[in-house]
Amino acid sequence: MPGAMTEAPTSRSGRDGRSVPTEVELPGAPTTSDAAREHFDALVASDERIEPRDWMPDEYRKTLVRQIAQHAHSEIIGMQPEGNWLTRAPSLRRKAILLAKVQDEAGHGLYLYSAAETLGVARDELEALLLSGRQKYSSIFNYPTLTWADVGAIGWLVDGAAIVNQIPLCRCSYGPYARAMVRICKEESFHQRQGFELLYTLAHGTDAQRAMAQDAVDRWWWPSLMMFGPPDAESSHSAQSMAWGIKRFSNDELRQRFVDQAAPQAAVLGLRLPDPELRFDEESGHWRYGEIDWSEFRAVLAGNGPCNRRRLERRRAALAEGAWVREAATAYARKHPLVSGAGLGTARQPGADATPVVAAGTAPLGSPEAEATPAGLATPGATATAGATATAAA
């Protein structure tokens, strides 16, 4: 029953990240028909998708906004540690791969902000929540990339962990999120293979390269395990998210799956995982690992990791320093309402079919005809279409 949607209250409650009862969705309030609730429950029970216009419980919406926003923020903040090596990548091929990857991450961020917008919350609201620290991003990005091998370790371990986390989300009960995840997972798997290959090259290179690779794995292994969140016993949102079909497996289940994948891969790389207790358990068929230092996890989550302040500072600076640009785009679009593509978001995205204005080969170069039609400025791709890596490799 679409009429019972509670869009505005949700975005308001999302603003401070806390659960604020809204006028429309007071517990037991008669605004929601039983039929709508039954429909929602039936969709979830039969493993079908909830779409933006379907009625949904306010807490379901809030949970999704929090999770999708955190995911989007992670993509955008996650550009920083890898972007740190863009200008120093040691070969033109590696540089191109890394640039395509970082570009993919920006695309993923855009998708995910768009998915969150279907829940009635705007991108700039979410950005404000990020900058004020009221919404989080994955803590893994609060660790620094100190050497080139870290780029490989992030690809192999961090993207590997992200994939394990995200593949079940392709079946998430909320349609727009599930669909975004399908594409994102495909691209992440390219990134992981590229990271693995980078590390493999170093691990089979000179002594110094090999040492660099081992050092990176030593530093990234434990934080990667923490990416799955606290142990099941302490995970506050898990049970309800499972019931709603947002989450499919517990934190510990996913963590185990990741360790089971990574341990044999480390052997192929010829690198050691920094856990003396790591061993294969014949009986269960799983790799057993040592105790995770949860005090470190909590410290980083609380804002005291090596890079928390730096990451937010960079993001804040980019937004603040770009404000005059965005204002200009808005002002221009107001003055030129007929120029499609006058506002932001009209840049050609990778994979989009470009329609250049100053057309190559179709009009005399630089001639008045070539630019006579301002409407021709519109370039497709206003919706986020990432996938530089995947498109290139397809």
Next chain:
Amino acid sequence: MTADAASGHPGMDGARAPATAAPGSEAPLGAPVTSPGLGDEPAGALRDAARAYVLGLGDDALILSHRLTEWVTRAPALEEELALANVALDLLGQARGLLERAGQLGGPASTADDLAYLRDARGFRNCLLVELENGDFARTMARQLLFSAWQLPLYERLRHSNDSALAGVAAAGAREAAYHLDHAALWVRRLGDGTDESHRRMQEGLDAVWPYAAELFLPEPFEGGLVLGALVQRELAVDPAALEPVWSATVHQVVTEATLEVPTGDWRPAGGRQGLHTEAFGFLLAELQSLRRTEPEASW
């Protein structure tokens, strides 16, 4: 990115292949280079001049790509993170193809990586325009407008070169340059005709980079007009001066539509094509080459 530029590319290498590579034929960089299909290789002085010319074009693409990459995580909007990275990636692809070709033409055989990572500043032949510091977004867009308005007609001509490697880069590059020009022109208009602040910044940015464009149209500083003429005749080069009218018409139109003033003045710095760069260039190269030079012979 255009689909055809990406075709035939193996899965592990997510980046685009240089436009010169035939589908499926991309050799790992560093592998011995085989003939790209030239029936009639230039020789002697002509060959050296061809190398220098192609090297200059490759360096232009490489260095501008580097500058644009510096914007990543600092762009004024997420859409621009994508767009700037996309332009940088296009230029990097062009650089790979052009430097690879330059390495085959005269001098000691070199790979594209050798040329990018192991040359000193005095050996780089890029124009000064592309190495200028980014400044604010307006200055970066002004630089891009002036560059792409030159590169598009250049590639449009070189795509007909009978050097198949050069023609391949130029054909793909022309499509890319058209987009780069489109993107930059749109921003110059938006900023020029946006707010008071953006207008002021756009004019300042344009004024700052404008003098450097003159270098694009100077005669190539090798062996006098005869060699250049021979290169042009063999479709290995375009006479720089021939591009100026087209460039000028494009740029003037955009600047006028953007409600900006075309800068005046007769200071025309040059020297990039002779390896005489700005002071900032050494820092750029130091960053670009630092890691590779720690183990130049290693595989990365």
